[in-house]
Structures are given as structure tokens and as C-alpha cells.
Amino acid sequence: MEFDDKVPIYLQIEDYICQQIITGALAPGAQVPAVRQLAVTLTVNVNTIQRALSALVEAGVLVSKRGRGNFVTTDEKTLAAVRQKAITTAVAQCYERLVGLGLSADAMVQALQDYIAKMEG
Amino acid sequence: MEFDDKVPIYLQIEDYICQQIITGALAPGAQVPAVRQLAVTLTVNVNTIQRALSALVEAGVLVSKRGRGNFVTTDEKTLAAVRQKAITTAVAQCYERLVGLGLSADAMVQALQDYIAKMEG
Amino acid sequence: MEFDDKVPIYLQIEDYICQQIITGALAPGAQVPAVRQLAVTLTVNVNTIQRALSALVEAGVLVSKRGRGNFVTTDEKTLAAVRQKAITTAVAQCYERLVGLGLSADAMVQALQDYIAKMEG
Amino acid sequence: MEFDDKVPIYLQIEDYICQQIITGALAPGAQVPAVRQLAVTLTVNVNTIQRALSALVEAGVLVSKRGRGNFVTTDEKTLAAVRQKAITTAVAQCYERLVGLGLSADAMVQALQDYIAKMEG
DNA sequence: GTGGTCTAGACCACC
DNA sequence: GTGGTCTAGACCACG
Numbered sequence: 001m002e003f004d005d006k007v008p009i010y011l012q013i014e015d016y017i018c019q020q021i022i023t024g025a026l027a028p029g030a031q032v033p034a035v036r037q038l039a040v041t042l043t044v045n046v047n048t049i050q051r052a053l054s055a056l057v058e059a060g061v062l063v064s065k066r067g068r069g070n071f072v073t074t075d076e077k078t079l080a081a082v083r084q085k086a087i088t089t090a091v092a093q094c095y096e097r098l099v100g101l102g103l104s105a106d107a108m109v110q111a112l113q114d115y116i117a118k119m120e121g
Numbered sequence: 122m123e124f125d126d127k128v129p130i131y132l133q134i135e136d137y138i139c140q141q142i143i144t145g146a147l148a149p150g151a152q153v154p155a156v157r158q159l160a161v162t163l164t165v166n167v168n169t170i171q172r173a174l175s176a177l178v179e180a181g182v183l184v185s186k187r188g189r190g191n192f193v194t195t196d197e198k199t200l201a202a203v204r205q206k207a208i209t210t211a212v213a214q215c216y217e218r219l220v221g222l223g224l225s226a227d228a229m230v231q232a233l234q235d236y237i238a239k240m241e242g
Numbered sequence: 243m244e245f246d247d248k249v250p251i252y253l254q255i256e257d258y259i260c261q262q263i264i265t266g267a268l269a270p271g272a273q274v275p276a277v278r279q280l281a282v283t284l285t286v287n288v289n290t291i292q293r294a295l296s297a298l299v300e301a302g303v304l305v306s307k308r309g310r311g312n313f314v315t316t317d318e319k320t321l322a323a324v325r326q327k328a329i330t331t332a333v334a335q336c337y338e339r340l341v342g343l344g345l346s347a348d349a350m351v352q353a354l355q356d357y358i359a360k361m362e363g
Numbered sequence: 364m365e366f367d368d369k370v371p372i373y374l375q376i377e378d379y380i381c382q383q384i385i386t387g388a389l390a391p392g393a394q395v396p397a398v399r400q401l402a403v404t405l406t407v408n409v410n411t412i413q414r415a416l417s418a419l420v421e422a423g424v425l426v427s428k429r430g431r432g433n434f435v436t437t438d439e440k441t442l443a444a445v446r447q448k449a450i451t452t453a454v455a456q457c458y459e460r461l462v463g464l465g466l467s468a469d470a471m472v473q474a475l476q477d478y479i480a481k482m483e484g
Numbered sequence: 485g486t487g488g489t490c491t492a493g494a495c496c497a498c499c
Numbered sequence: 500g501t502g503g504t505c506t507a508g509a510c511c512a513c514g
Contacts (some may be wrong), residue, residue, distance in 0.1 A: 130490075286505085292489090310487085343449055
């Protein structure tokens with residue numbers, strides 16, 4: 001995995017875990033890979049992983065079982081919220097920036113469609 | 122102006138200046154407010170402003186005239202590139218994140234339209 | 243190390259690092275001395291070192307690994323380009339000045355050979 | 364005329380005047396253009412011109428006649444020295460940098476010849 | 485310990 | 500007054 005130097009790695013890892021959950025790569029109730037395992041696969045320090053997981057536990061997305069590991073919550077409301085928040089955040093950020101650049105609603109949609117066409121066409 | 126803690130202030134200032142240029146608030150050839158002035162209005166240290174402006178000078182977006190101030194380039198190609206890059210960057214970031222979340226092209230466009238409707242409707 | 247007052251220290255440090263790389267004192271992939279270490283040995287402020295290294299990172303000559311240090315790139319193309327640019331820059335500057343003084347091509351070569359003879363003879 | 368932002372303009376103007384003298388564009392005894400005239404043609408502030416001329420007067424290259432202007436010295440020794448110094452300085456700077464890059468004497472001469480061939484060939 | 489960012493304050497070159 | 504450079508010293512993210 002690649003990290004953007006300009007934003008804290010632990011935040012990027014948070015997003016990464018959420019992404020795994022949303023896409024189903026990490027199913028509800030599933031065990032999250034061990035901290036040391038994640039540290040290896042993401043080539044990141046253990047402390048950095050810990051920080052990211054702690055935040056997710058705090059948010060209720062993961063539940064930590066002492067001595068056994070971390071698990072994805074099975075609470076559907078929380079999971080739905082995670083998904084919705086991830087999407088909204090991405091879209092909102094884009095919207096704000098494009099508004100700042102003076103684009104109209106139509107121009108925004110057009111810009112997105114153009115980009116999608118370029119990437120997938 | 123408000124700054125996001127998670128990304129370097131000097132980068133946000135770069136974006137801010139570019140935005141001013143793109144929206145026409147800073148016309149081609151216009152003088153950029155004095156470094157010390159910007160420092161006051163943005164409530165940021167002079168050096169931080171300098172760092173942002175230096176990068177823009179390096180990129181050719183601004184030209185620095187010693188003892189006189191910084192000015193927006195009049196080179197149309199550069200200006201067009203600035204605008205295009207700003208839009209593409211915003212859209213690309215959004216696209217990448219939504220792809221990571223498993224959204225289809227249609228779902229992406231829908232999500233954007235929904236958000237726009239919510240904000241502007 | 244000695245610095246020339248008339249040109250920014252950070253630029254001289256850039257050149258110094260490049261020189262170390264070109265001569266092999268800093269091998270490809272090798273770790274550059276810590277910022278604070280360089281600051282001590284070059285008797286220069288840490289920020290000044292940072293500015294020089296940042297430019298080299300930007301240029302791809304160095305790669306920065308957060309919390310671990312700065313390393314010389316292993317990309318051969320980049321390294322070759324660094325070497326070539328350093329030589330060309332030095333020669334070009336000399337050439338331009340001598341042309342401005344009205345010297346012929348032969349006179350230039352002669353002047354260089356004379357100087358070399360004086361220094362090494 | 365173009366100036367390199369990285370070295371003081373007044374030094375570049377000094378070099379420029381010396382160059383004019385060496386190439387004969389300013390003959391021995393000739394009057395140097397008025398300060399305000401130079402300021403216009405070089406698009407530089409009057410004070411900056413003054414500073415450069417003062418240094419040359421100090422060095423004996425120019426002689427200042429109150430109320431009448433500045434004139435190129437007619438002292439042949441001084442003029443010869445100016446020329447020699449200009450050449451030596453250019454060559455020495457190049458030599459030092461190439462030595463620092465580990466080039467042999469032959470390689471230096473070769474690099475210069477290559478560059479000349481590229482420019483004039 | 486290592487790099488990255490920011491602040492505060494100073495000095496210089498130039499207009 | 501304007502930008503450019505440098506210093507000193509602090510704090511944060513990361514290993």
C-alpha cells in the first residue's frame with residue numbers, strides 16, 4: 001500500500017480498514033488481522049497501527065477483545081453509518097473544492113463523468 | 122480563513138491562492154497581496170506564506186519581482202493548466218476513494234448529484 | 243565547510259549533497275546524515291538543511307522515509323541526470339561568461355588548460 | 364538584460380560593465396552612460412546602479428568626475444588586470460566545481476570542448 | 485531519534 | 500515598504 005506523505009499515516013490506515021469493512025473484505029464480526037501482521041503488510045510501525053485501531057475501537061467500528069484480537073462490529077447501524085460517512089466525506093470534499101473553483105452543479109457532474117470515462121473507458 | 126489541521130498549512134495556502142486565480146479574484150498580471158499582509162489576514166506566520174508563494178513561483182504560477190511584490194503570471198498556458206489541474210485533482214481524489222469503496226460509475230454520479238441537491242436544493 | 247555569502251546557503255548545500263552523491267561519498271540507497279547532524283557539521287541551522295533536502299526530495303534525488311531518514315535514490319536515470327547536470331551547469335556558466343568577454347573557442351580551452359596547469363602542474 | 368535572482372543584482376551589473384569594457388563596447392576614457400540611463404536600459408533601480416558604479420570607481424576601473432559623469436580609466440595596467448581577472452574568475456570557478464565532481468584534467472577540457480561544440484557547432 | 489511543520493524575530497537586497 | 504534568507508526554538512508524527 002502507498003501512503004500520501006501529506007496526511008498522517010494513521011488516518012490513512014483508519015480509512016483503509018473502513019474500506020475493507022465496507023467492501024466486505026472484512027465481514028461483520030470478522031477478526032481484524034493481528035497488529036503485527038498489519039504492520040508487516042502495510043510496512044508501517046506497530047505503534048502507528050495501534051493508533052489507527054484505537055480510534056476505530058473508540059468509534060465503535062471495531063471491538064477489542066483482550067488477548068484475542070480486534071473484531072469488526074456486528075451492529076448494523078454502525079456499519080451502515082460507516083459506509084454512508086465514507087461516501088459522503090469523499091463527495092463533500094470534492095464538492096467543496098469545486099464550488100470554490102466556481103463550477104456549476106452541471107459542470108461538476110460533467111467533470112466527474114469525464115474523469116470516469118477517462119479512467120474506465 | 123480556516124485551516125484543516127491534518128494537512129500542512131502551506132499547502133492549503135497554495136490551494137487558496139490558486140483558487141483566487143482561477144475564480145478571477147486575482148487576475149492575470151495582478152499583484153498578490155504583500156507577504157506580510159497575507160500573514161495578517163490569514164493569521165499565519167510570514168514564513169509559512171513565503172513557503173507557499175515560493176512553490177507557486179517555482180511552478181511558474183506567480184512571478185516574483187524583487188522589492189516590488191509577487192504577481193500572477195500572464196502566461197495563458199500556465200493559467201489554463203492551473204485550472205485544469207485543480208479540477209482534476211479534486212475529482213480524481215473523489216473517484217479513487219469511491220472506487221475503493223466499491224461504487225459503480227453510476228453510483229458515483231448519483232452520490233454527487235444527491236449531495237449537490239442536498240446542498241443547493 | 244565554507245559558504246559563499248553571495249549565494250543562498252541552501253543552494254550551496256544542495257550542490258554539496260549532489261557532489262557527495264556524484265563522487266560516491268554517498269552511494270545509491272545510502273542514508274544521508276541526519277538533518278540535525280548535518281546542521282552541526284555544516285554549522286548551519288536545521289531549517290536551512292531541511293530546505294536544501296526538501297528540494298532534493300522534490301527533485302527525486304533523495305527519498306524521505308518518515309521517521310527513518312533521507313536516502314539517496316537508487317534510480318540510475320536520476321543519478322546519471324544529476325551528474326550530467328552538475329557538469330553541464332559548471333561548464334555552461336563558464337562558457338557564457340567567456341563568450342561575453344569575447345573569447346574564441348580556442349582561447350577558452352587554452353584558458354582552462356592554463357589554469358589547470360597552474361593548479362596541478 | 365536578464366538577471367539571476369540568486370546573486371545580488373549590483374554584482375551582476377558590475378560584471379556587465381566590466382564586460383562592456385573588456386569587449387571594447389566601452390573604450391578606455393569613454394563616458395559610461397548616465398546612471399538614470401543605465402537604470403532605464405537595465406530596468407533596475409537607480410540606487411542599484413549607483414552601488415555597482417561606486418564599487419568600480421573604488422576599484423579604479425572607473426573614474427568619477429563630479430557633475431560630468433563616470434569614465435572608463437585609461438590606465439592600461441588596470442584595464443589589463445580587469446580582463447585577466449574576469450577570465451581567471453570564470454575559469455577558476457568552473458575548475459573548482461569540476462574538481463569537486465572528481466573530473467580529471469582531461470575530462471574537464473573534454474567537457475568544455477563538448478559544450479562549445481554543442482553551442483557553436 | 486528522525487524528519488516535517490510552524491512561529492517569532494532578525495537582517496539583507498532592492499524599490 | 501517588499502520579498503528573500505537565516506536563526507532559534509518549539510511541537511508533532513512516526514519508528
